Amino acid sequence: MTNPRWTRRPDGSTWGDFGPDDELGRLNLITPEKVRAAVAEVREGRTFCLSLPLDKPGGNVVNIRRFPPVLKPTGPAETPRFNAMLCADDASFVDVVCDDKVEICLQYSTQWDSFAHVGALFDVDGDGRPEPVYYNGFRAGIDIVGPREAEARGVPSGAHRLGIQNAAAHGLQGRGVLVDLLSTFGEDRHLVGYDDLMRVMDAQAVGVEEADILCLYTGFTQVIMAMDGTPDGDTLARSCAVLDGRDARLLNWIADSRISALVADNYAVEQLPARRLAATAQASMPLHHHCLFKLGVPLGELWWLADLAAHLKAAGRTRFLLTAPPLRLPGAVGSPVTPIATV
Numbered sequence: 001m002t003n004p005r006w007t008r009r010p011d012g013s014t015w016g017d018f019g020p021d022d023e024l025g026r027l028n029l030i031t032p033e034k035v036r037a038a039v040a041e042v043r044e045g046r047t048f049c050l051s052l053p054l055d056k057p058g059g060n061v062v063n064i065r066r067f068p069p070v071l072k073p074t075g076p077a078e079t080p081r082f083n084a085m086l087c088a089d090d091a092s093f094v095d096v097v098c099d100d101k102v103e104i105c106l107q108y109s110t111q112w113d114s115f116a117h118v119g120a121l122f123d124v125d126g127d128g129r130p131e132p133v134y135y136n137g138f139r140a141g142i143d144i145v146g147p148r149e150a151e152a153r154g155v156p157s158g159a160h161r162l163g164i165q166n167a168a169a170h171g172l173q174g175r176g177v178l179v180d181l182l183s184t185f186g187e188d189r190h191l192v193g194y195d196d197l198m199r200v201m202d203a204q205a206v207g208v209e210e211a212d213i214l215c216l217y218t219g220f221t222q223v224i225m226a227m228d229g230t231p232d233g234d235t236l237a238r239s240c241a242v243l244d245g246r247d248a249r250l251l252n253w254i255a256d257s258r259i260s261a262l263v264a265d266n267y268a269v270e271q272l273p274a275r276r277l278a279a280t281a282q283a284s285m286p287l288h289h290h291c292l293f294k295l296g297v298p299l300g301e302l303w304w305l306a307d308l309a310a311h312l313k314a315a316g317r318t319r320f321l322l323t324a325p326p327l328r329l330p331g332a333v334g335s336p337v338t339p340i341a342t343v
Helices: 025-029 032-039 147-153 165-170 194-203 220-226 233-237 248-257 286-295 306-315
Strands: 047-049 070-073 100-103 111-113 120-122 131-133 173-180 190-192 213-217 241-243 261-264 299-301 319-323 334-336 340-342
Touching (some): 032 173, 047 306, 173 306, 213 306, 286 299
Parallel strands (some): 173 213, 190 241
Antiparallel strands (some): 173 319
């Protein structure tokens, strides 16, 4: 299989499987039939918000580059549009208005990662020269354009391909399946590999089918919320279960299961930093590499799953309708999200 952008693809990848220009990856598996199956999981009509308040975790301890959103009124500082008269120069109008804006790190809190979030050096042309590329062979500097490249080429910066808006336009709605890791491993840090995950899924009678969105409940966001906006980095680094991205059998299962997306209530879904292998060339975020770069499986991070998990456990259920579209923000490599689970 070849493609206009590549002559070879990473082993085990889905590059080209959904077409030469595909930007949706495994989200293509969420067909109308799969959505109808997800809707059939709704029995009570009860909804659960799966988002943290978007000003949490608080500070920049979890990721030094990311800060809480800054919310301000629109308009000049001397006349902010908040509790303002709509037509202050005409006493015949009585409208009082508020209008605001926000500066936000798109992956600060509850979020989706797009495929433009993590790429890799890979020899797509088979000429022995690895180059920076992303899912389906889209190229750094051409398809995903940074500020310096944008200035040099006279084009806008951002993800010209693989941006998060593709998932939004597709409509990210399907069947969610929850695995409760907290009840087995508690709040201490535990690396979850294939054997651990299979053991928990078997014990909880969790079944995963093609196109399902797998949600991992670890309790991490409960630890964050208990810190009330002042997270302690050392404590968080020792808290709750994370996937072991170096476990090859776990990665193979993610590929073979044909899930459409992978979500967790922790930071990054996988252990960071990952265990170092003996080989010198390796991804520092192997699960991100496997899911975003190779398979086209979006990752959701820092979701609030506690209330949903408690309800599902009491009801003896693991499945639900999940509605979780990201922002339709062209060129963005990630997005905040307010997911809704309906049971």
